[in-house]
């Protein structure tokens with residue numbers, strides 16, 4: 397435990413690790429919170445400042461660059477962090493008066509070995525305070541305006557405008573900048589939604605029912621992971637879009653299922669719950685260390701049909717050459733650009749060139765998995781991204797080369813999402829307040845797989 401218990405110092409150390417050492421925000425934050433003894437209120441403040449500053453980075457830098465002689469990214473690392481954090485507090489945290497945010501930034505510069513630059517910090521922040529938020533509407537072209545106003549890389553905004561048009565893109569980007577929410581999946585195998593809601597309420601945790609699935613609850617107050625219901629396996633944390641994936645598979649007791657890219661196991665466990673823990677699920681992931689995560693989850697939820705394996709999904713056809721599955725899920729590795737509300741660093745760390753390599757891997761895994769499906773079985777391809785090239789383009793390419801597969805038109809009966817496309821859907825974050833997701837169900841042979849639940 398260190399002696400320095402100033403929450404802004406803890407936030408600053410976390411942001412330094414994220415901005416300059418390539419750390420993932422959630423891991424850097426966990427580490428800093430572990431190393432400092434902060435009250436629950438201070439921990440929430442640090443979390444808010446860290447995620448908020450990362451989420452609003454583009455806008456914050458635009459504001460700073462408007463009043464600084466040299467661009468903010470040319471400053472010393474610590475000054476960049478102190479200024480960015482302060483601007484977030486000044487303009488996006490209602491409960492912090494601007495004067496207080498400026499004062500604390502100056503104090504932090506003294507505490508963090510930058511006393512000589514306190515005049516610069518004071519001057520820049522006071523100028524911004526006098527000026528206030530500018531009118532972004534004069535920025536052209538519109539891709540640049542959306543990128544600055546909602547804090548996204550412009551290359552990404554351009555891609556989304558291409559796919560969804562300007563208005564949808566503005567709305568989805570605005571939602572990405574909002575605060576994420578915690579959603580619960582109730583384990584319907586052992587309890588009911590009402591029982592869990594009442595049990596949590598007794599512990600001071602408040603929830604409302606979700607919109608998209610009957611097993612979901614949205615947390616409005618409290619920390620669920622500390623509840624008895626979590627520890628004893630009556631609930632899991634999972635976004636509603638994610639829950640739709642197991643629903644799209646429509647698994648039944650006694651079936652045999654393969655999850656090719658399963659870790660940490662959210663969708664596997666949901667499917668096992670829907671199967672009433674009867675049958676078998678092979679939950680595979682390429683990373684050996686993730687096998688433990690799957691096993692731990694199965695253990696917590698007391699699910700015995702889940703068998704975790706470690707293999708590259710592109711060779712699974714060989715491993716299971718004599719086995720055929722009723723249900724196969726390819727929840728593919730992807731760019732993750734649908735989950736920017738909860739993982740905002742993805743938008744700054746994603747390399748456009750790297751994304752171009754993903755469809756080949758996604759198609760490879762899908763092709764391999766498809767060879768293991770029983771006739772009349774269901775194959776679901778899903779991603780937590782909203783780029784067409786990782787989604788419908790992959791599926792279209794797959795269907796072109798696999799004529800024995802067709803889109804499963806009964807998908808809409810199972811997941812009840814409005815979609816113009818039969819067999820697949822893209823959920824944008826602003827539509828239902830859930831993560832951005834792509835879900836496609838395909839069938840081999842001619843059977844229908846409507847929802848009998």
Ligand SMILES: C[S@@+](CC[C@H](N)C(=O)[O-])C[C@H]1O[C@@H](n2cnc3c(N)ncnc32)[C@H](O)[C@@H]1O
Nearest residue numbers: 657658659660661662663681682708709727729
């Ligand atoms: C989107 S995540 C899966 C999330 C998981 N289905 C869930 O609901 O918890 C994609 C997973 O694919 C795994 N992965 C990446 N490349 C893979 C490959 N070639 N073969 C198998 N798994 C792979 C990653 O380790 C990651 O855990």
